[in-house]
Amino acid sequence: MxxxxxxxxxxxxxxxxxxxxxxxxxxxHVAGPAGTVGMPAPVVPMHDDRGxxxxxxxxxxxxxxxxxxxxxxxxxxxxxxxxxxxYSEYGRxxxxxxxxxxxxxxxxxxxxxxxxxxxxxxxxxxxxRYGRTFTALGLxxxxxxxxxxxxxxxxxxxxxxxxxxxxxxxxxxxx
Amino acid sequence: MKFSLILVCIVLAGVLVEVLxxxxxxxxxxxxxxxxxxxxxxxxxxxxxxxxxxKSKRVRAAILVCGFGVGAVAFAGVSFGLFAPDPQTVxxxxxxxxxxxxxxxxxxxxxxxxxxxxxxxxxxxxxQPRTVVGVDVFxxxxxxxxxxxxxxxxxxxxxxxxxxxxxxxxxxxPYDSFSVPAVHRVVKAVLLxxxxxxxxxxxxxxxxAVLFDVENDSEVEVPHGIGVARDGETLxxxxxQLRPHLLSYPAIRVMAIPNPIVVGLGTLAALVAMxxxxxxxxxxxxx
Numbered sequence: 001m002x003x004x005x006x007x008x009x010x011x012x013x014x015x016x017x018x019x020x021x022x023x024x025x026x027x028x029h030v031a032g033p034a035g036t037v038g039m040p041a042p043v044v045p046m047h048d049d050r051g052x053x054x055x056x057x058x059x060x061x062x063x064x065x066x067x068x069x070x071x072x073x074x075x076x077x078x079x080x081x082x083x084x085x086x087y088s089e090y091g092r093x094x095x096x097x098x099x100x101x102x103x104x105x106x107x108x109x110x111x112x113x114x115x116x117x118x119x120x121x122x123x124x125x126x127x128x129r130y131g132r133t134f135t136a137l138g139l140x141x142x143x144x145x146x147x148x149x150x151x152x153x154x155x156x157x158x159x160x161x162x163x164x165x166x167x168x169x170x171x172x173x174x175x
Numbered sequence: 176m177k178f179s180l181i182l183v184c185i186v187l188a189g190v191l192v193e194v195l196x197x198x199x200x201x202x203x204x205x206x207x208x209x210x211x212x213x214x215x216x217x218x219x220x221x222x223x224x225x226x227x228x229x230k231s232k233r234v235r236a237a238i239l240v241c242g243f244g245v246g247a248v249a250f251a252g253v254s255f256g257l258f259a260p261d262p263q264t265v266x267x268x269x270x271x272x273x274x275x276x277x278x279x280x281x282x283x284x285x286x287x288x289x290x291x292x293x294x295x296x297x298x299x300x301x302x303q304p305r306t307v308v309g310v311d312v313f314x315x316x317x318x319x320x321x322x323x324x325x326x327x328x329x330x331x332x333x334x335x336x337x338x339x340x341x342x343x344x345x346x347x348x349p350y351d352s353f354s355v356p357a358v359h360r361v362v363k364a365v366l367l368x369x370x371x372x373x374x375x376x377x378x379x380x381x382x383x384a385v386l387f388d389v390e391n392d393s394e395v396e397v398p399h400g401i402g403v404a405r406d407g408e409t410l411x412x413x414x415x416q417l418r419p420h421l422l423s424y425p426a427i428r429v430m431a432i433p434n435p436i437v438v439g440l441g442t443l444a445a446l447v448a449m450x451x452x453x454x455x456x457x458x459x460x461x462x
Contacts, residue, residue, distance in 0.1 A: 007243075014247055014437060019254050035272070044284075068331075070321045072357035102331055103312075103321030104357070126319050129284055131331025132270030138330060 033134045033141050033154025041066070041145045042133045049101075049110040049122040056149070063171050064145040065097045065164070068131055070104055071112040075158035076140040080116050082161040086168070087120040093172055094147070096120070102139065103128045146171055179221045180449055183245050186214050187442050190252035194438055197299045197430040198262045208256035215249035218242070237451040244444030251433035251441070255297075259431035264303060266336055266426045268329035280427055289425045297434050302425035308335040308364055308385055309420040312355055313409075317416065320357045327351070334424065337366050346371055358414060360397070363388040366421075367403065375403070382406065383421055389413030 041064070043056045056064065067083055069076035080099070087097040097120040101109035106124045113122045125131070134143055137156045144153040144167050153167045189211050193202045201207055222242040229235045260276055267273060267282035274280070278298060283289055292301040310333050312322050322333050337349035343365070350365040365386040367375075372384050382405075389400035389412045397413035404410040406421040 015250060015254075019258060070357070072321065103319060103333065105313075105318035105320075108318050108320075128321070128331045128333055129270060132268060132329050133284065135271055135329065136331045 032137045032156045033143050033151075034156070036134055036143070036151045036154055039151055040149050041143065041151050042130070043149075044125070044129045044133070046100075046123055046125055046129075047106070049106045049113065049124060051106065054121070054123055056145070059096055059098075060149055061094070061147050063093075063095045063147055063168065065095065065168070066130070066143045066145060067097065067099050068102055068125075068134070068136055068139060068141040068143075069099055070102050070139055071108055073139040077116070079140055079158040080113075080118055082159070082164060084116075084118050084120060085161060086164050090168060090172075095168065095172075098123055100125045100130050102131050102136075144168065144171060176225070176452070179218065179225065180453075182214055182218050182221075183241065183445055183449060186211060186218065186245055186249050186252075187445060189214075190248045190433055190438055191442065193252060193255060194432045194435055197432045198428070200261075203256050203259065203261065208253045211249055211256070212253050215246060215253075218245055218249075231455065234452060234455045237448040237455070241445050241448035241452065244441040244446075244448065246441075247437050248433075248441035248445065251437045255431060255433040259297075262428060262430040264426050264428050266305070266328070266338055268327070268332040268336060269334050269424060270332065271329050275429060276431075278429070280429075282427075294435065297432055299430045299432055301428040301430065303428045304423045305337075305426050306366065306383065307337060307422050307424045308351070308366060309333055309422050310335060310353065310364070311418040311420070312362075313416040313418075314358055315414050315416070320355055322353045322355055324351075324353050327353070334422070335364055337364075341365070355415060359392045360413060360415060361390045361392065361394065362415070362417065363390070364419070385419040385421070387412055387417050387419075389415060 041056055045053060045055045048054045065083070065086065069080070083097050083099070087095070099113065099118065099120060100123045102125055104124070109122055109124055131141070134141060134154065140158055142155045142159055143151055146152045152171055155167070219242065222238055226235055226238045229238060265273070265275060265280060267280065269282055270284045272279065272281045276298065278295055280300070289302050292299065310322060312320050314320050323330055324332060328336060335351035335353060337351045339351065340347050340349050348365050348367060348371065350363060352361060352363045354361050367384045367386055369382050372382065384403050384405045386403045387401070387410060388396065390396050400413040402410045402412045404417060404419050406419065409416050409418045
């Protein structure tokens with residue numbers, strides 16, 4: 001290959017390197033919790049419904065099912081008993097379900113959870129920070145987090161017990 | 176030769192200014208890029224003649240390197256002018272992310288974590304401070320309640336980005352809205368700047384304030400549903416307690432630039448080559 005050919009090839013490659021970045025157009029919002037898959041789950045310090053400080057960092061090494069909910073949300077209410085069942089069936093495999101109340105007071109969240117006899121931890125996210133960082137499109141929003149703290153699956157809307165189990169099983173297998 | 180060197184400097188300066196001072200509309204004007212291209216073509220012709228007339232291999236190599244460097248820089252500049260997207264300001268909710276022109280834009284949860292002006296590929300991202308309104312909402316009993324923004328950028332964000340505007344009494348003011356699903360309320364929030372507040376002596380306030388208008392789910396205003404609150408002040412309206420926080424949160428100004436690596440290397444190559452050519456001429460004159 002002679003010098004002239006090499007110069008031409010080099011010139012074409014440089015021209016492409018210059019032009020191509022301007023053609024990766026379009027604007028997209030990373031829509032919904034599914035857009036956070038593969039990213040480390042944000043660790044946002046907050047308090048549980050009893051006022052104790054809590055953090056996702058405390059659950060590294062466990063599979064976390066993080067459920068964003070609120071007491072005024074009918075699908076959230078419908079889903080919570082299944083989440084409770086998931087928690088009791090898979091707890092011995094290192095699975096934790098955490099219900100993160102979005103924007104409500106600890107009293108309201110605790111009263112509601114007690115009325116449904118919810119056994120899993122209830123956290124209070126009064127500034128709705130998890131709702132924002134997981135770009136929730138609505139409530140409920142459920143995120144499955146691997147033992148290494150990385151988001152594995154994200155769901156917008158209520159899940160059945162079967163759907164929860166199907167999302168959980170691959171994470172158990174990989175563990 | 177002197178004329179050619181001047182032309183080289185003009186072409187390099189014309190592209191370097193696009194990198195160092197991005198965002199000006201002139202860069203993407205037709206005349207600007209036609210001028211750059213025309214100068215580059217003239218230089219190419221002069222370089223070809225100079226290459227043929229050059230007696231030493233060193234000078235020929237320098238002319239080649241200079242031509243390649245200036246050509247690459249000029250191409251980068253003209254390509255930018257023709258194909259690059261216009262500068263744009265992107266407003267995002269704290270904690271959100273979006274993809275734009277192949278870039279990943281992340282808006283941090285807290286203003287103090289907002290990144291500085293930075294280079295990302297062929298784009299400069301610069302923060303532009305804006306006033307946004309964070310809202311705490313409580314029910315009549317004083318319990319914190321969820322707020323949602325069904326039509327906003329982020330559904331569960333309690334930070335109102337105030338992107339829309341409306342005219343009140345001939346004054347254009349920013350506004351936004353949110354829902355409080357637990358108590359079936361929809362609240363509109365209007366940001367009143369210091370100049371507007373100054374015309375409202377009953378507020379007895381300096382700076383900005385927020386006007387709230389509370390409606391029910393059927394968009395019917397509730398009794399005693401309009402009021403104005405200063406920053407951090409709690410206002411009781413329509414069965415709610417509303418507390419606005421006026422915050423400065425940056426939008427991101429996205430400005431394309433000519434490929435900085437090509438411009439940098441091309442400029443360096445051209446300058447080094449020009450020095451070599453100038454040096455060779457001095458040696459020849461002395462000889």
